[in-house]
Structures are given as structure tokens and as C-alpha cells.
Amino acid sequence: MIRATGDRPLMILIPAFNEEGAVGTVIAEVRALYPELPILVVDDCSADGTRTVALEAGADVITVPYHLGLGGCVQAGYRLAYDLGFHYVIRLDGDGQHDPAYVGLIRDTLVRSGAQMVIGSRYINGGGKHTSFARGIGIVFFRWFLAIILRKQVHDPTSGYVGVNRQALEVFARSFPLEYPEIEALVVLQRLTFRFEEVPVKMRARMAGTSTITAVRSFYYVLHVLLGVVVNILKYQGSKRRP
């Protein structure tokens, strides 16, 4: 079982759903670069061999009993990391789009800046975009929209390559958006007057599988996230439904 050892321990979190073609390589890459870091894969009840591949690659694996979606998976990882006493968690996607070479940069920025969240951004210094046209339009829209709400420019609001410190971990372990969580998470942090930083990263093409955000789903995505942002702005902070 993974343990939080050393000063300000860091855990790598990889949510994965049907990623048997890529997750093993991602874990091996992280292992090669940062052999000391514990890696937790949260398997979202995959129908393929994701769990087996991840275990064989040397990661610890949590498998949720039914498909929760990305947010539920990430939150399960945050909960465990918080309970185990980790100070930092960096999330990588299981499809290989996030190059683990930037884990060090994200960790250093978390420690140095004291920001509660650090986002790996593909739109700073033009680092290998690898995103669909529809999603690109969504990113431009939300960049503009969030600049108004957050009163700060965020170049890559949909990036899942994020690191959080223990303060954000505590918040997200309690409550985390279920679907398309990245943008709503930023608004949650802003409401708590937490800070985020962005660092340039290069995104790669997926190693296997296809994105869940298709052109048609992009419209649903925009509506869902917009509603989620508005709800988060209106949310009464005193009510906590989650146990």
C-alpha cells in the first residue's frame, strides 16, 4: 500500500477508464523518471485489462465498483491521498497525453509559489496542442469566460494535467465536480480565494483509445460546464451535503 513518507510527500494520481493500451506505458515513464514517487491508478470500472496492466506496471490500483466518471474517480484518489497525509498530488491522464517529464516542474512550482493548484498548460509557449477543433473552440470560449469570473487569465482551462497542494486536496476530497471537473474546480478555488499558477507543458497525442469529448458532446460540455460554473458561484458555502 502506498505511504506518505518524507518531507511534504507527493503522490501521482492517474484516473483511467479503458486505458489498457496506454496506462502501462504512462506508469513505466513515471517510474523511470521518478522512481521514488508512489503512483495510484483509479480504475473507473474499466471493461478491459486496465487494472491488470496497471498492477503489472507497478502502480497501486483502486477500482471503483461502478463507472463514476472522471470527477468521481479523481475525487476517490484525492480522498485517499488526503487520508494518507500526502501534501501534494499531481494528476496525469491514463491515455499518455500528459508527458510525465513535467511532473518535476509542476511539483517545484507548487512548492515555490505556494499556489494551491498548478496547471500544466499547452497554450503557454505553444507546447504541442493535440486537441480537437471543437474542443479548441470550447477552450477559447472558456478562456474568455473565466477571465471575467476569475479576474485572471487562464490559458488552458480544460487541462487535466494539474497538481494540487494539501489545502486544495482537503477541499476536493470533500467535494469535487463529477463531470468535466477542471473548469468548475478553478471556480471552486477562486471562491475560497485560493491561487493557481500555470506552467508550460507539451501535450502528446493519445497513445490509445479515443477522446470522450466528440463534436456533438462539445455542445453538451459547454452547457454543462457553464451551468456548473454558475451554480458554483451561487452555491451557499454553509451547506455541505457530502458526508
Added chain:
Amino acid sequence: MDRLLAIIAGFSILLIGVVLFNIRRAHIRVEYSVSWLSAAFVLFVLSQSPWLLGQFASLIGLNSLPDALFIIVGGLFLVVFFRFSVVMSDLKDANIALTQKIAILEYQLNALHEKPQASDRK
């Protein structure tokens, strides 16, 4: 109008009967049946009291009693559906929290089982 009121009265009695039958069979919990029973009761009272219906119609500026009745029926069911949306949201939140907790506990339990086996090998 009389026929419409009779249909509404019949419908509300049927609704009360169906809800009570399902409570008896334990298909619906008592706390979730209250909304349906209340809605059915209001409909029955209104169907038996055209005067009350007329008061409501004049209150919202309608001349037609059937229109007022449909607004009341629609409004009541919207309230009931909203209440169940709240209940479903709570259940979904609880379900997710439980699912995550089960997954974490299973992971910790497996780790505990592996530990003695590892020490046995030594």
C-alpha cells in the same frame, strides 16, 4: 366542467389508492409518498369545491375554471417532481461517496491481506 371535475376526483382517488397500495407492498417509502398523497388530496378537495377553484381562478386572473384547474395540476406535479430531483441528487451524492469509500476500503483490505503473505514468505 362537471365531467372534468368528476374525472379529476376519480383520478385523485385512484392516485391515493395506488400510493397506499404501494406503501402497503413496501414499493414506496412512506416519506416519499407524502408528496403524492398531498397532491392527490389537494386535487380531490378542489374537484369537490368549485367555489374554491373559482376563488383561485379569480386570484390569478382567469375566467375559465378548467384553465385554473390545469395550472394547479401542473404546478402540483412540478413541485412533486422537483422534490424528487432533490431526493435523487442527495441519493446520487451518497452513492458516489459510498462507492469511493468501498473502493478505498477494498484497496486497504487487499493491502492488509498481502502484508502477512509477504512476511510469511520471509
